Amino acid sequence: MAERILPLIIVGIFQGSVYGLLAMGLSLQYGVCRVLNITHGEFVMLGAVLTFTLSLSGINPLLAPVIIGPLLFGLGFLLQATLFRGLKARAPSPAAFEGNALLAAFGVMYIIQYIARIRWGGRLMPSYYLADIVSFLGMDFVKNQIVTFAIALALGVAVYLFLSRSRMGRAIRATAEDPGTAGLMGVNTNMILAFSFGLGALLAGTAGTLVSMKTAVRTSMGFSNTVIALIVVVLGGLGSVPGSFVAGILIGIVSMLVAGLWEPVLTVPVYYAMLMVLLLVRPTGILGKK
Amino acid sequence: MDITRFISTHRKSLLVGFLVLILIFIITLPLYAGESDVRVLTTVLIYVVLAVSWALFSGTTGYMSLAPAAFFGLGIYTMALLQKELPFFLIIPIGGLVAFAFALLIGLVTLRLRGIYFTIFTFGLVVFMTEIIQYLETRLYNRHGWDITPIDSEILLYTIFGLVVVTVLAAYFIRRSRYGLALLSIGGNEEAAEHMGINTTRTKVLIFAISSAFMGAAGVITAPSLIYVNANIAFSLFYSFMPILMAVFGGMGQLYGQIVGAVIFGYLEKTLRAQLYSYFMLGFGIILVAVIFFLPNGIAGLVPMLQEKLGGVIRRLRKGGQGEQHANT
Numbered sequence: 001m002a003e004r005i006l007p008l009i010i011v012g013i014f015q016g017s018v019y020g021l022l023a024m025g026l027s028l029q030y031g032v033c034r035v036l037n038i039t040h041g042e043f044v045m046l047g048a049v050l051t052f053t054l055s056l057s058g059i060n061p062l063l064a065p066v067i068i069g070p071l072l073f074g075l076g077f078l079l080q081a082t083l084f085r086g087l088k089a090r091a092p093s094p095a096a097f098e099g100n101a102l103l104a105a106f107g108v109m110y111i112i113q114y115i116a117r118i119r120w121g122g123r124l125m126p127s128y129y130l131a132d133i134v135s136f137l138g139m140d141f142v143k144n145q146i147v148t149f150a151i152a153l154a155l156g157v158a159v160y161l162f163l164s165r166s167r168m169g170r171a172i173r174a175t176a177e178d179p180g181t182a183g184l185m186g187v188n189t190n191m192i193l194a195f196s197f198g199l200g201a202l203l204a205g206t207a208g209t210l211v212s213m214k215t216a217v218r219t220s221m222g223f224s225n226t227v228i229a230l231i232v233v234v235l236g237g238l239g240s241v242p243g244s245f246v247a248g249i250l251i252g253i254v255s256m257l258v259a260g261l262w263e264p265v266l267t268v269p270v271y272y273a274m275l276m277v278l279l280l281v282r283p284t285g286i287l288g289k290k
Numbered sequence: 291m292d293i294t295r296f297i298s299t300h301r302k303s304l305l306v307g308f309l310v311l312i313l314i315f316i317i318t319l320p321l322y323a324g325e326s327d328v329r330v331l332t333t334v335l336i337y338v339v340l341a342v343s344w345a346l347f348s349g350t351t352g353y354m355s356l357a358p359a360a361f362f363g364l365g366i367y368t369m370a371l372l373q374k375e376l377p378f379f380l381i382i383p384i385g386g387l388v389a390f391a392f393a394l395l396i397g398l399v400t401l402r403l404r405g406i407y408f409t410i411f412t413f414g415l416v417v418f419m420t421e422i423i424q425y426l427e428t429r430l431y432n433r434h435g436w437d438i439t440p441i442d443s444e445i446l447l448y449t450i451f452g453l454v455v456v457t458v459l460a461a462y463f464i465r466r467s468r469y470g471l472a473l474l475s476i477g478g479n480e481e482a483a484e485h486m487g488i489n490t491t492r493t494k495v496l497i498f499a500i501s502s503a504f505m506g507a508a509g510v511i512t513a514p515s516l517i518y519v520n521a522n523i524a525f526s527l528f529y530s531f532m533p534i535l536m537a538v539f540g541g542m543g544q545l546y547g548q549i550v551g552a553v554i555f556g557y558l559e560k561t562l563r564a565q566l567y568s569y570f571m572l573g574f575g576i577i578l579v580a581v582i583f584f585l586p587n588g589i590a591g592l593v594p595m596l597q598e599k600l601g602g603v604i605r606r607l608r609k610g611g612q613g614e615q616h617a618n619t
Contacts, residue, residue, distance in 0.1 A: 036406055038356075038413065086583060093479075095405070099352050102409060103538055104582045106356075106531070110575025117568045223527070227414035234410055268414070269422045276399055279407060 007139050008260045009253050014145040016252015017152035018210050022225060023232035023244035024159060025203030031239030032176040032196040034094065035084050035101040041226030042112040043072055043201045047208020048217040049120055052127040061129045061213050062147075065206045076201025079108065081194040109222070116219040126216035148210040155206060156245045159199070163241060172196055176239065204229075231271045235278060316451050320444045328443045332515065334556035335450045336508050339457045340533035341552040342545065343504035346461045347497050348534075349542030350473040353405045357412035358533050360419050361389040361502040363525035365509020367423065370436040370519055378441060382449070382510045389506025390499045397495035416525050423521040435520030438513050450511045457504045462545055464497070473497060532559065535574055539581050541588025550589055 022044060029037045050071075051064040059067070084101055091097035130143040163169035174182040175192045183189045211217060211225075228251070236247030254274065255267045316335075320328050340358055348355050365385035372381050396415070400408040427433060464470050472493050475483040484490050509524075516523060532555065540551025555574075562570050585591055 030406075036409060083579065083583065090586065095352055095479075098406065099354055100582055100586060102354050103534070104579050106534070107575045107578030107582065110531075110571055110578065112575075114568045114572035114575065118572065224417065227417055230410045230413055234407060238406065263425065265421050265425045268418055269425070272414070272418045275411065279399055279403060279411070 004260070005257070008256045010139070011141070011145065012253035012256030013249055014141075014149040014252070015256060016249035017149045017156070017245075018207050018248075019228055019232050019251050020245035020248025021152045021156055021203055021210070022207040022229045023236060023248050024156060024241050025200035025207070026229045027233050027236065027239055027241050027244040028159075028172075028196050028203070029200035030233070031241070032172055033080055033084060033193050034098055035080070035105060035197070036098065036230075037105050037197075037200065038102065038226050038230075039079075039105045039109045039112060040200070040204050040229050041222035041224070042109050042116075043076070043204035043222075044208040044211065044225040044229075045116060045217070045219060045222035046072060046112065047205030048212040048221065049116060049125065049208075049219060050205075051209040051212045052125040052217060053120075055127045055129070061127065061209060062151075065209050068205050068209065069202045072205035073198040073202040075198075077194045077198035079201075080197035081190070083108070084197070085190060085193070109226075113219065113222055120219050122219060124216045124218050125212075127212050128216075129213040142214075144213045148213055152207070152210060155203070159203065160242055160245075168192075168195075227268070228271075231275055234275060316447070320447065325443060328447050329515065330557065330560045332443065332447050332450055333560045334553055335447070335454050336512055337532060337536060337552040337556035337559075338454050338549055339450070339504055339508040340529070341536040341540070341548040342457050342461050343501040343508075344533045345537040345542045345548045346464065347501040349537060349548075350465065350470065350477050351494055351497070352477040353401070353494065353498075354409045354534075355412045355498070356409060356534070357415040357530055358505050359416045359525050359527060359530035360412075361393060361505035362509040362512070362529045363416070363419060363521075364389045364392060365506035365511075366513045366516070366519055366524040367509075368506070369510045369513035370438055370524075373438060373513075378510075378514075379449075382453070382507050385510035386503040386507035389509070390503040393499040393502035394495060397498040401494045401498065402491055416527055416530055420521045420525040423525070427521065435518060435523075437518050438516060440517055441514040443515070446511060446515060450508070453504070453507055453511060458545065458549070460500075460504070464500075465545065469493070469497075532556075535578055537588075538578060539588055541585075541590025543587055544590040544593075547588050547590030 022040070025043075026037060026040045029035055029040070047065075047068055050068045051061050054064045054067065055061055083104055087100050087104060088097050091100055128144070130147055132143055133140050134143050134146070135141075136146075163172060171182065171187045171192050172195070174185065175187055175189050175196075179189050179193075182192075207225075208217075211221075232247045232251050233244050235251065236243030236245070251271065254270060258264075258267045258270045316331065319331055340362065344355065344358050347353065365388070368385040368388050369378075369381055372384065376384070396411070400411045424434070427435075465473075472483065472488045475486065475488065476490050476494060480490055513519065533552070536551035536555045537548045538551070539555065540549065541547030558570075581588060
């Protein structure tokens, strides 16, 4: 039994690191901008599909984020700077803004998804990268799993350090805490909000690139990624960036164990069971404050 | 002849007359229209039920439920499982009850918490339902999907029309009652509402369950026209997103807003969706963003705005005319 479980857990950690990256972006967007961005999965899809398109013209998937990242960052930046900023200025109360932003994000989700569908169609795009097997500690792994884990972990740590150590990161945290006071202290809050949203989009796009290395991707993949990201974010505590990464890894392990030992169809129901229990026992999430 | 004054003094009788005209139109439609028109109207009416019942909960309290399809699909499955055992008209309330009970459960877990958790939970609920029902189907019945005996389209039209009347009346009276005011105050400021002595959790959970019951009943009535259903068809995300779009487009504050939204998009969906699916959905996204950005109160929000502007223009014209008369004499 142990020989069966251990590889599953390790693969789960590898898989979960991508979920963690995905959820970190969403957590940043909600924590700072107060936008529950249900477009998030579509950014993952864009990252994945663009990586595939670039790989067709001979660009290495490892280099793809260098091109796609700034593109998606710009898109996220613009979304916050125009649409969500405008909504915020008009909303009578913060709660009304959250509701309107959610519905607007919902519209953006349709726009991105169907532009992609019109451009790329609904076909599967297999762009496996480094799909050969390597033996490590007596276990067999696919190389791309190790590579994606390393990238996700490095990026996750980098974002964490950026938020906790740098001047910009401090400005972001201050804006998340109290935008009014942060503005009075000389923080350009509108810029910070747009930057955080863009950074979230960039993380989603990079997660998309990582996904495309491991599995075949398609334009309809966004929704399920949004669902996973949302579940992970709640598990980790809404707005807690490190919490989302930890919860992502946890979800990765659970999904592998359920799929490997029980029934692949039941992974989403198991996430839901976890979510229900967590909401009843500890509504602020695993690492959530308050 | 002063049209604006005529409208404002005879408002009630005009409204009743308009409703009677719609009633006559719907009842007599099968006499002169073809089968396909009857189907289009049935679809439109189903969307009216979904949009009105969605806005009854989400429009008033501000808690965004993203899962109408979960309850709608439960209704469809109730019909699929019970069609051999019970008569159609008995299954409709049962479907409503099933959805009611399920919504009660979901609400009790999530509505104690802040709104955003509820939204997140409902967002993936449809996926959850699809997968667990697929699993149970293969495990318990060793099958994938169900055939449903079709029912005459005229009967379906009249049945769904009956449900529309019940839903709209219920929504109208709930919104006007003490209970509706409690809901609106929750939407305005939940903490304040609680301090006013409203049991917010009970109010929210109950209205969520009631609105879901209508969705479940609509699902039962939809099922026969689908002929064959499986979990992917019954719990299609499309049924979640369409009512939201319709209600937002029409306006969540006024009841007629949701009805207008549902009629417009229901008709467009039935006539355009098949040929131009992707462009159709892309257009929906653009319209949704534009409406939220420019008309946060939807089409219904336009009416008071126009009234105010037009009223001002008319008044100014009249005053201007009087002023001229004075000048002449």
